[in-house]
Amino acid sequence: MSTDTGTDPQDEGTLVEQLDEDADLAADFVEGLLDILDLPGDIDIEVKEDQAVVTVQDVGSGLLIGRRGATLDALQELVRCSVQRQTERRSHVRVDVEGYRARQLEKLRERCREAIAEVRETNAPVKLEPMDAYERKMMHDLAASAGGVTSASEGAEPRRRVVIRPAD
Structure with missing residues (x-):
């Protein structure tokens, strides 16, 4: 008897x-x-189910982060x-600096979470601040759950x- 989970284990291995x-x-x-910037730093790699995160630790400076993360976004x-x-394929790597x-x-x-509570209380939509696609996906997942x-x-x-809006 075979059970189909809808995912091919070979595809998961490839990912x-x-x-x-x-x-x-x-x-x-x-x-x-x-090396080019002559900055110290250790690199940690964490591979998750749908992305890899490369984190630079111990840089000792906000140089790679920049104001409001602008330099980190450029990096x-x-x-x-x-x-x-x-x-020659879409990249699934996020870069972080010192968390x-x-x-x-x-x-x-x-x-x-605060916006969800506010929407439930007031029954009025709440706009969150602008964010990148990954962050938006995380907020959509949170709202859905x-x-x-x-x-x-x-x-x-x-x-x-x-x-965030009240559900119909």
């Missing part, structure tokens, strides 16, 4: 292999950049372009945002 390759290429790029784009150019993105994501989740509300993205990049 993990691709994520490993993407992460290694991203880490090499970031290491090269640290993310450079890494994405480099990995995609080498692999900045992780802290920001947790703040966004907390704001989303909360129940009683719906979410949609509105606006154009880079001002695209999630709006």
Whole structure:
């Protein structure tokens, strides 16, 4: 008797292999950049089910983060372009510096929880701040799991945002 889970284990293995390759290429790029900038830093790689996260630790400076994460966003784009150019496929790597993105994501989740509570209380939509596609996906997932509300993205990049609304 066979049970079909809807996913091909071979495809999952291929995705993990691709994520490993993407992460290694991203880490090499970031290491090269640290060398050029003569910055210290250790690189940690974490491969999750749908993406790889390359985190630079112990840089000792906010130089790679920049104001409101602007430099980190630019670094993310450079890494994405480099990995995609080498692999000729979409990159699934996120770059973080000293946990900045992780802290920001947790703040966004907390704001989303507050917005969900506000929507339930007032029955009026609440707009969240603009965020990138990955962050929006996390907010949509949070809203979907909360129940009683719906979410949609509105606006154009880079001002695209999630709006939480009461469920019909």
